[in-house]
Amino acid sequence: MGFKTSLLLYGTAWKGDKTAHLTETAILSGFTCVDTANYPTAYDEQRTGDGIAAALASGTKRSDLFIQSKFTPVWAHAKDKIPFNPHQSIEGQIVESVQQSLEHLQVDYLDSLLLHVPFEDDNDNLIAWRVLETFVPHRIRSLGVSNFSLSQLRELYACARIKPTIVQNRFYKETRYDFDVREFCAEHGITYQAYWMLRHNPEIMASSVLSTVAVKLSVEKELAFYILILGLGGTQVLNGTTDQGRMVQDLKTVGEVFGNEARLRELQPDIDEFRRLLAKLST
Ligand SMILES: NC(=O)c1ccc[n+]([C@@H]2O[C@H](COP(=O)([O-])OP(=O)(O)OC[C@H]3O[C@@H](n4cnc5c(N)ncnc54)[C@H](OP(=O)(O)O)[C@@H]3O)[C@@H](O)[C@H]2O)c1
Known part of the structure; x- marks a missing residue:
């Protein structure tokens, strides 16, 4: 992970x-x-x-931020909410969408751009990727994918000239917690960004390992879950809280745990237990 990325990303969906x-x-x-x-x-x-x-106007430096957006293929948009002209080539759609993202975000480069979902025809993923590659490094610093299976990721990775450095996927039982995808990411230096976990993992939320970590750290179970996912390594967590108290607490606790080797060592048995729980729930 680069110098300006952190373990938590602020998720802006549904706000x-x-x-x-x-x-x-x-x-x-x-x-x-x-x-x-x-x-x-x-x-x-x-x-x-x-x-x-507004944050930049208050003194935050652009170079201290990591701004990530996504290109979404036509099929995944609501029919009345497609932001670009869908009646053009994939190349035209991507060029228009990236330009819009830069304008919307009022920046002259993006730190990361993800292909939001695979195309209906997997062959189009590579066509799109070739277009995205043309923006790197001047307008987009790094590329990634989202909602990709291992086979889709493998195929794209093999053909990509500029390799994906981020995979953003749902972390839940239905995908067996992406064991295979995360293994591929670890082998290829790709950061795995987890989302979806807090509201779609009732067994984990009710598990004793989560309660143990929550008590140890004196935090909510939700934050304990974030800590355990980050403890798996090579991961980042998407955090979309609307509560400023949680923003501050989540950042503070993640900083304290992952900025302190002794603290992290103390949690290692719980992280190992969490791995075993994921394996058990996946069978
Ligand atoms: N690539 C994709 O297709 C895709 C799809 C969906 C989402 N995402 C990304 O992932 C982000 C996160 O979405 P999500 O669906 O995983 O869930 P989320 O929006 O982060 O929702 C988390 C929920 O948990 C609650 N919560 C309780 N304790 C918390 C704590 N300590 N820290 C944070 N939240 C806590 C929050 O409530 P309060 O607000 O009351 O704190 C919130 O309702 C999105 O904003 C978006 O950026 C990507």
């Missing part, structure tokens, strides 16, 4: 007209990474840009 305020609050509370998408169904990228601009 509507509070997006700008919450994005600004998150950055001023200490988040350096912001995740958005040119996908109006779930994100307000323009308001994310307004929040970033």
Whole structure:
């Protein structure tokens, strides 16, 4: 992970007209990474840009931020919310969408751009990737994918000239916690960004290892879950809290645990127990 990335990214989805305020609050509370998408169904990228601009106006440096957005293929958009002209080539769609992201976010480069979901035809993933590669490094510093299976990731990775450095996926039982994807990421130096976990993992939320860690750290179980995912290594966590107290507490605890080797060593048995729990729930 680069110098300006941190273990937590602020997730801006589903925040509507509070997006700008919450994005600004998150950055001023200490988040350096912001995740958005040119996908109006779930994100307000323009308001994310307004929040970033407000934080920059308060003294945050652009070079201290990691700003990540996404290109979403036509099929995944709500029909009445496609932000670019869908009646053009994939190349044209991507060029228009990336330009819009830069304008919405009021920046002249993105730190990361993800292919939000695979195309309906996997062959189009590589066509899209070739276009995305043309933006690197001047307009986009690094590329990644989201909602990709291992076989889709493997195929793209093999053909990519500029390799993906980020995979952003749902961390839950249905994908067996992405054991195979995370293994591939570890082998290839790819950062695995987890989302979806807090509201879609009832067994883990009810597990004793989560309670143990929550008690040890005197934090909510949700934050204990983040800590355990980060403890797996090679991971980042998408955190979309709307509560400033949680923003501050989450950043503080993650900093204290992962900035202190002794503290992390103390948690190692719990992290090992968490790995065993994931394996058990996956069978
Ligand atoms: N690539 C994709 O397809 C995709 C899809 C969905 C989401 N995402 C990204 O992932 C981000 C996160 O989305 P998500 O669906 O995983 O969930 P989320 O938006 O982070 O929701 C977390 C929920 O848990 C609650 N919570 C309780 N304790 C918390 C704590 N200590 N810290 C943080 N939240 C706590 C929050 O409530 P409060 O607000 O009351 O704190 C919130 O309701 C999105 O904003 C987006 O950037 C990506």
